[in-house]
Amino acid sequence: MDTFFLYALAALGLGASLLRDRTRTLAAVKKAWKAFEGILPQLLVVLVLVAVALAVLDTATISRFLGSGSGMLGVLGASLVGAITLIPGFVAFPAAAALLKGGAGATQIAAFVSSLMMVGVVTLPMEMKYFGRRAALLRNAFAWAFSILAAFFVGWAVSI
Amino acid sequence: MRSFAKRYAAAIGAALAFAAFIAAFPAWRGAALGSMGFQTKAMLLVIPPIFILLGLLDVWVPREKMIRYMGEGSGVKGTVLAFLLGSFAAGPLYGAFPFAAVLMKKGSSFRNILVFIGAWSTTKIPMLLFEMAALGKRFALSRLAIDIVGILIIAWAIKLALPRKEVDRLYAEAERIG
Numbered sequence: 001m002d003t004f005f006l007y008a009l010a011a012l013g014l015g016a017s018l019l020r021d022r023t024r025t026l027a028a029v030k031k032a033w034k035a036f037e038g039i040l041p042q043l044l045v046v047l048v049l050v051a052v053a054l055a056v057l058d059t060a061t062i063s064r065f066l067g068s069g070s071g072m073l074g075v076l077g078a079s080l081v082g083a084i085t086l087i088p089g090f091v092a093f094p095a096a097a098a099l100l101k102g103g104a105g106a107t108q109i110a111a112f113v114s115s116l117m118m119v120g121v122v123t124l125p126m127e128m129k130y131f132g133r134r135a136a137l138l139r140n141a142f143a144w145a146f147s148i149l150a151a152f153f154v155g156w157a158v159s160i
Numbered sequence: 161m162r163s164f165a166k167r168y169a170a171a172i173g174a175a176l177a178f179a180a181f182i183a184a185f186p187a188w189r190g191a192a193l194g195s196m197g198f199q200t201k202a203m204l205l206v207i208p209p210i211f212i213l214l215g216l217l218d219v220w221v222p223r224e225k226m227i228r229y230m231g232e233g234s235g236v237k238g239t240v241l242a243f244l245l246g247s248f249a250a251g252p253l254y255g256a257f258p259f260a261a262v263l264m265k266k267g268s269s270f271r272n273i274l275v276f277i278g279a280w281s282t283t284k285i286p287m288l289l290f291e292m293a294a295l296g297k298r299f300a301l302s303r304l305a306i307d308i309v310g311i312l313i314i315a316w317a318i319k320l321a322l323p324r325k326e327v328d329r330l331y332a333e334a335e336r337i338g
Contacts, residue, residue, distance in 0.1 A: 002250040002287075003206055005286070006213075006250045006251055009209065010208070013216045017216055017220065027215075028215035030215070032214065035211055035261075035337070036207065039258055041168050041171045042170075044171035047196065047200060051178065051192050051195045051199060052178065052181055052192060054191070054195035055192035055194075058191055088252065090290060106299060109295070110299065110303060113291070117253075117281050117287075118307075120253050123253060125170070126254050127254075127257055130258065130333075130334070130337070132326060135318060138321055138322065139274070139277070139314065139318055142314045142317050143281075147310075149306075149310075150310055153302065153306045154306065157299075158298050158299055158302065
């Protein structure tokens, strides 16, 4: 559904652009290609990192991590796993829901979900290309620390 | 212009490391190849529309407009716009980075770029609906509330921690890449 929306938007934009100006539309497509080719080397590195991370940290392993640990250690572990992995929401949410039903703490699940979304260790090569080493590392460090704080807030909000 | 081999050196190294990984850990071979295939498909599917949209943005939105709406002096309006732009986006976070580069090139302020990245990463609306269905309204909405605060704090903290010179360098780089 996500992707469908994206394609619909791109098709609509491309159509409107074509109607108004052919040469500018061509320029836009050329720029799109140039931007893509520019990032392709980093994209390929990310692809390999994701493949290995997901092979080692498969859903069963992640579930063990999230289910077993409780307290601060569990929250830390959950946020670390979330930071490293790159799973689309439509896979992560049902898995997290199943864990929640199975007795995992809301704080741990929130730490996982938050860091999964905000922190991207495997996508760092791409982020660094656009934001530089310093800003990219800072963003991920801040986001990771924040995802732990957010987890305690969500855990508290769910419990009241 | 840098040569092809130099640009792709890291990618080739990663590919070799992947081959070595597969050879060394047969237990993970199936899973690694499987997730590689899945991720490649996901990337190929999601990348074309994202890059077409950023190409259109680049060509059609004039710099003066972007500066007015999201530039240094855009204030609260610019921040809200950055939030909305990121929240209505679709696709994984790595799609946000090239988009951010075009926004930089067009003169959006660095703080708003960081807000945009943060919003793209966590407050996407289709994802939120899905999260509410899977994990409950209370979980999803409290996470949304705290994350909106977090995005603003993180944007502010990065802006504070990053020297002006580095930000200028990033803008010059965005100009070059775009």
